[in-house]
Amino acid sequence: MTLSIQPIDPVSRPSFAAEVSGIDITRPLTADQVAAIERGMDQFAVLVFHDQRFDDDSQIAFSRNFGELEVASGDINWGKDRRIASPHVNDISNLTNDNEVMARDDRKRLFGLGNRLWHSDSSFKAVPAKYSLLSARVIPGAGGNTEFADMRAAYDALDADTKAEVEDLVCEHSQIYSRGILGFDDFTPEDLERFKPVQQRLVRRHPVTGRKSLFLASHAGAILGWPVPEARAFLRDLNEHATQRQFVYSHAWRQWDLVIWDNRTTMHRARPFDAKQVRDMHRTTVACERSTMAEAA
Ligand code: OGA
Numbered sequence: 001m002t003l004s005i006q007p008i009d010p011v012s013r014p015s016f017a018a019e020v021s022g023i024d025i026t027r028p029l030t031a032d033q034v035a036a037i038e039r040g041m042d043q044f045a046v047l048v049f050h051d052q053r054f055d056d057d058s059q060i061a062f063s064r065n066f067g068e069l070e071v072a073s074g075d076i077n078w079g080k081d082r083r084i085a086s087p088h089v090n091d092i093s094n095l096t097n098d099n100e101v102m103a104r105d106d107r108k109r110l111f112g113l114g115n116r117l118w119h120s121d122s123s124f125k126a127v128p129a130k131y132s133l134l135s136a137r138v139i140p141g142a143g144g145n146t147e148f149a150d151m152r153a154a155y156d157a158l159d160a161d162t163k164a165e166v167e168d169l170v171c172e173h174s175q176i177y178s179r180g181i182l183g184f185d186d187f188t189p190e191d192l193e194r195f196k197p198v199q200q201r202l203v204r205r206h207p208v209t210g211r212k213s214l215f216l217a218s219h220a221g222a223i224l225g226w227p228v229p230e231a232r233a234f235l236r237d238l239n240e241h242a243t244q245r246q247f248v249y250s251h252a253w254r255q256w257d258l259v260i261w262d263n264r265t266t267m268h269r270a271r272p273f274d275a276k277q278v279r280d281m282h283r284t285t286v287a288c289e290r291s292t293m294a295e296a297a
């Protein structure tokens with residue numbers, strides 16, 4: 001098997017979203033293979049692998065090649081009984097702890113609907129996510145795509161005045177903001193403490209390629225020094241700009257796909273599907289090394 005990384009749409013998105021073939025990533029990798037995947041991530045920001053039959057242990061082992069893993073403390077039921085044993089696996093499913101499809105008004109489901117808003121994983125944590133790795137264990141018959149937006153291309157396409165305006169801005173991110181957009185406010189006092197806003201730079205520079213990107217997410221609800229309504233109107237415009245179709249790859253899942261994305265340079269969102277069908281995805285998450293506030297400008 002020879003490892004090959006090919007852009008999914010070489011004509012309209014030659015440097016965003018590629019398919020990787022010729023490798024079984026459920027088994028231990030060589031340093032060269034890990035380096036090749038990292039180079040692919042630096043270039044394409046989203047990599048798709050087909051037919052990778054992970055369980056949680058093998059997914060965790062593969063993910064650790066790329067850095068320290070996060071714990072799933074952004075989940076609404078963190079600290080309570082969970083369906084998935086490992087604290088390093090985010091439960092991105094519509095299943096209860098008894099593996100039944102959740103009721104329409106299930107609190108965990110309603111909280112999880114926040115994934116339908118464009119976001120970057122864990123931007124609400126002081127040290128946000130580097131890579132997310134999402135494994136499709138069970139998929140619905142139709143719908144349920146995940147869309148990815150290229151925030152490097154979105155930054156490049158800003159006009160010079162806007163680039164100058166965003167350069168040094170700092171946003172506050174919290175899941176309280178993103179869930180508030182959908183009208184979800186069913187937080188316990190402990191949730192409110194855990195989800196206190198954190199600061200993130202709005203413009204980031206990739207440590208390897210040097211490319212700049214917009215660090216946006218539905219979690220961003222304020223800009224330091226700005227009146228809130230003006231900040232939200234401005235962020236709304238930026239999000240609208242950044243998620244124009246030419247910047248977006250829509251992934252139609254096959255069972256056993258593993259998709260890795262770079263949260264530093266992309267946003268993503270889930271698309272709807274028939275809520276009576278099972279969709280069971282398991283996510284591992286590699287943390288950044290430091291907060292964006294400590295990153296070089
Ligand atoms: C995630 C996420 C989108 C989806 O796993 O972080 O946002 O389509 N998933 O499930």
Ligand code: MN
Nearest residue numbers: 115119120121
């Ligand atoms: Mn996500």
